[in-house]
Amino acid sequence: MILAETPRRKLVTQLVNWGHWFALLNIVIAVTIAAIYILNSPAPGSPIGTFYLFTNWISHIGFLTFFGFVILILPLCYLVPNAKAVKILSSVLAAFALALLAFDALLYNKYGVHLSLNSAQLIRNETQTAIAQFGWQQWGFLLLLFTVWLSFQLIVANALWQRISRLQKRKLGLPISIFFVSCFVISHALHVWADANLYQPIVQQDNMFPLSYPATAKTLMARYSLLDIEDYQQRKALQFNQTIKGIAYPAEPVYCSVNTSNKVLLLSVIEGEMPSAIAGLSKFENHYQLQTSVDSGITTILYGLPELYHGALQNYSPLLLQLPNSMGLQVSLYLKDTNNRRLSAYQKDWQNFKQALFDSSSNLSIGFVQAQQISELLSSEVLAEYRVIVSNLDDQSALNNPLFTNVTINRSMGSLEDIAPTALNLLGCAAKSQAYSTGHSLTQKSNLNYIVSTQGNKVLLLTDKQRIEIMNNGNVRVFDLKTGDEVFSQVDPNILSQGIKHLSRFSAKRANKPF
Template identity: 45%
Template sequence: MILAESPRRQRVTKLVNWGHWFALANIIIAIVIASIFVFSSPMPGTGVGTVYLLANWFGHIGFMTFFGFVIFILPLCYLVNNQRVIKLSASIIAAVGLALLAFDALLFNRTGFHISFHAADLLRSEAQSTMAIESWQQWSFLLLLFVVWLGFQLVLANAIWKRVERFTRYKVGIPVTTFFVSCFVTSHAIHVWADARLYQPIIKQDNMFPLSYPATAKTTMSRYGLLDLAAYEERKQLQFNPDIHNITYPAEPVYCSIETNRNLTVVVQTDNEQTVNVGEIASANLFQVANYYSTASTIEGLMVSTLFGVPEIYQDALSQKRPVLLALPLGSGMPVSIHSDDALPLPQLSGYQQPITNNHQGLHIAFMQSADIASYVKSTLARNHDIIVATGFGSEDGKGVLYSTLKLDAKLASTEDLAPTILSALGCNAPTTYYSTGQNLLSPNRAWLVSTSGERIVVFHDNKRTDVLSNGSYEISDMATGKRSKDPLNVDLLSQAIKHLSRFSTQN
């Protein structure tokens, strides 16, 4: 004897089918909203990084949305008899959930943070500033916008309910489930591999989506000899993110007096031709730093490092900032100018650019090729200016020589040291850590220096050069010979150097 399904069982079956289709529709909407996270972040730049991005995007957002359906909506299908109450409740839950996702996406786009207890202070300050700006009409508009969004969810819920029998004929459950489960599993599997290798194009995506906790499996892999846990922890300690977007520059307000009657000219070589022997031009009156390194990979990076006193990785983040090196003397009444045949890397610097023939008193910073340096230095010395001449840009290892009429007291120097040295020579005694990663070469206090070349960190110490890639891998070479060194890695120094390098980044 065949027993027909009871009316209650039929109603529950229809509600569950409706719930699955309603969840699928909202998964698609959530994926579209989550595109804000994707386009607010730098692209991976590699094939496997892009595959992970897509798999994580669809897998994580799909899982998160469906999990919300299972927790909040599915139980209602079994516990509540009134289908109108279920549709209303599900619409409210979906509207609130997706509104929170959209708010989180906009917050991430603006600040790089997600809604969390760690970001509570930021959210509070954002809310206070917003409430101070927004009028009651705008708040009313936002409320109306949510009501419209809730109305859309109600229309969607009713439309699916009326067509649920028709939708049930389409056997899409298995293909859709397989797709999202495959994306979810694939993303976590790829992340396990990337985490073991500290593969930066994938690791840097860890904070892209809310409530994302990618799998690592380090302990399991090390147990079976697939991962050297000690080496992994060492590399992770040296890992850094070269994509710096949010910074605080200067780190603290810089207040100091400037001796406006001083005249100082700084010349920075911009080509890789044979270095001019400035010593012959100025006889024996120049101090020299033989181990001077200009590690910037581009002319723009060289200019940023010189003017701001920070490595070139900060270039994009400084697009709205003024260098302390220029702002302080100018604010004190000292004439300041930049001489360069090339366009200055940041638009806010264009007002400082002057022709090389401008021989005013005060501070001059000239970026020029080696063939033009000798005559310019001669004319500058004839006008009784102190000079600093930095060479070495574009050479194979970035090594050059630093010449100056100032009493330089350093055995090791880099481009980032120029800004604090110049300001100190002009009488400024503010802490260099407020505005630079370099040090004052008139009274240095560090025996090591750290800079960047492209996306690698370069640390110089004890006649050794250590190049650290963004994923934590490294290479040690001898500064004198350039040959690879077998000396052990100084992890503590490198960790300290990376923290020092990242001092202006709010992401660290």
Template identity: 50%
Template sequence: MILAESPRRQRVTKLVNWGHWFALANIIIAIVIASIFVFSSPMPGTGVGTIYLLANWFGHIGFMTFFGFVIFILPLCYLVSNSRIIKASASVIAAVGLALLAFDALLFNRTGFHISFHAADLLRSEAQSQITIENWQQWGFLFLLFVVWLGFQLVLANAIYKRVERFTRYKIGVPVTTFFVACFVTSHAVHVWADAKLYQPIIKQDNMFPLSYPATAKTTMSRYGLLDLAAYEERKQLQFNPEFHSTTYPAQPVYCSVDTSENLTVIVQTDDAEIDNLNTKLDLNRFDNYYSTASNLKGLMTTALFGVPEIYQDALSEKRPVLLALPLGSGMPVSVYSDVSLPMSQLSGYVKKDASESDGLNIAFIKGEDIAQYTARALEREHKVIVATGYGSATGKGTLFSNFSLDADIASTEDLAPTILNALGCNAPITFYSTGQNLLSPARPWLVSTSGERIVVIHDNKRTDVLSNGSYEITEISTGKRSNDALNVDLLSQAIKHLSRFSTQN
């Protein structure tokens, strides 16, 4: 008696075989797309780190894609009898899944975080800013691109289905499965060792791929070279990695025109003394959600003039601020005045003993008791004025006074340089020379800075201070009390990537 498979069983067997080949094809495509994650991150720099990178890349992406096949497509092969419906459904699922992977990769390349519930607010702000940039034709092009991508998946599904009997002759199932399982197991085994040894070239890859090992404050910071993990292994107090101080400033050459007929005075307070209400006394606009996080006078001047946090102050000791060099090169008078000794030698060519009557761009670092008088003289000469206070205060919170109409939710000292240059007519990309933003046309509702050895992230009325050993503290700004909210790792990742913009490690 000859036993033969029933027609239904033959159909199911063919669909299951087809599904495995379809999954393999999409695993290869997903691995190619995931290369964006790899090339958006710093290279490990060691042999073991590179082996882990490759094993994690192939193992995790292969597992993630095959898991999607098992969850969404394989059940259809047993439950649905119509092969066309299965192929169409699988094509839609694959097209959407790989499109999401590509979107996540591009988002990671741009911001440093992945699609997640924790990143919903950040994702929403990115989407809103992108929507304002893109017009309907560009959105139509993206939709057309997805239709083409879906069409490719349909063609791929049909081509594999027609040739599935031929493909099954190639006995590659065991070698391919063994390869991906070996990569997956190897990556996890190596990571266990690296985590025990605090091996930085591997630990810093923890947040590279989506739905992978969850990042923490420690691993996020190490990813951008802000941790010396060898010292942590010896249980010493960690310091920021000194290699971080190797910088490229500006990141790219800054070219723009400056209106040399403008007159602008910027005053930065150098103590924590109370000052008069300049908004009522001198009829200036008042902006209260302003923060000055520098821990010393040199850091304050670095932050104000360069538009970057004080962590860069040693690396920039021989460089000239774009804020001063660009207007001066355009023929605008530029002067710097301070009532204390300037700790930055590269400013000697700009310093004036009495700059209160200077036109052009005038930047003054003075004590609170002198601010009202200095500001009044600038207004008498019909200058645009920005006054920044708050240095030395316990919370770092100060106030901005200006006759500009500042349009921002939050501001820091890093924002002064890009705001000034934009007010003078310079339209060069701010990211070339600053980590701040233009307060006349802000782009984000959060800020990141440093205070001594702390990274400071402020967002949604919360201040997160992250120490160099990865520990952190979240404080409610309005009450000053400690918050029990979970750390927003996605925001921290984006903030540190933004902070590290001028580090040569990136």
């Protein structure tokens, strides 16, 4: 007796075949969207790292998309007896999932974090701010954009359904499956090797893609004497890659106006004991010194960037000096010993620096002075005329290093990287500090509740309670901010990722033309 295939079984077979081709097309789209993660992350810097990036990109995004097909769309093929309904529901799910991936990619691009419970507070704050600024045009545009995207999915779903018999004859399923499985196996095998050998071009990519948990085998390798776990921990604690092949300074063009009547005075003690109090100035206690030397502190104040970039800044003029000068403001700099030719146009000797200050002829005066010279400069007339900020660079042993100022501080914490944005803001420049500095203006309120910088061979992240030291390979140590004692507590990886992303904003594959 010949058993004919029932119409229902035939429909299910066609829907499953259609679903696999629909999933493949959306894998291609998802992989394309995921290129945003790659374009906004530092390059691996080695052929092996680049090869791993390619295999991980294809396999991980392909796996996520196919997994979504298996749990969301494949059951519809068996449970819903109507082909049209399956195509519509599948298109809606695919459109929504890919829109979510695009949102996560944009979130990673801006903040260095992925969608998760840990990033929920950040997303809620940003969403509230964005929605408050939305009008009906913006909502209409978003609705139109999603409608177009959903229409594309519906058109594709219907086109594949009409051509399913023709596509099945091509016998492409096996080669495509072998390609994705090979990429998956190769990427995880490379990561096991890289993790055991602390190979930075691969390890640094661990948090690039959403829901990424690359394979490691340290415990297994140690059990079979293939890895000395103690030696591994020692090498991990010591390894840090500070190589900057190029710098984008500023990260984007800076446009702003300035107020020619505003006057700012920045003083930094580079020798001698800082006074415990300065008449006419208030003390900002929560200011931190993260630099390892006086020279490093000087560079940080002038450029607003951490030690990580100092070696690449030699051929660039500080925007703190160049921008006001280009707008006709008088800028004077007192720095006794320097080999930076980019500063010579602004330098004055001690007498001329004092005279410009006492005459109020200088709009921006920056002096790196001895402690006893502070009182010589801060007369009542100068304090009345200038917005003053005094910092201390001489004591490198103290993490907490208060500022003295007659400016209203609106930040809970600060560092030397904040001084350049603060000075430009006081001169009337409203440009975003993210374009030229890793710091923020101390006069402006911010939702950020941490400071991130680099110190020697490590990244430092300071919260209101902790000092977190991060090696470039991901090794983390946590200390109590007040006592300095090491504590063993969990650290939010999203904050660490956001901090690293914030620091790496000025890195570039090739150095820009000197500014």
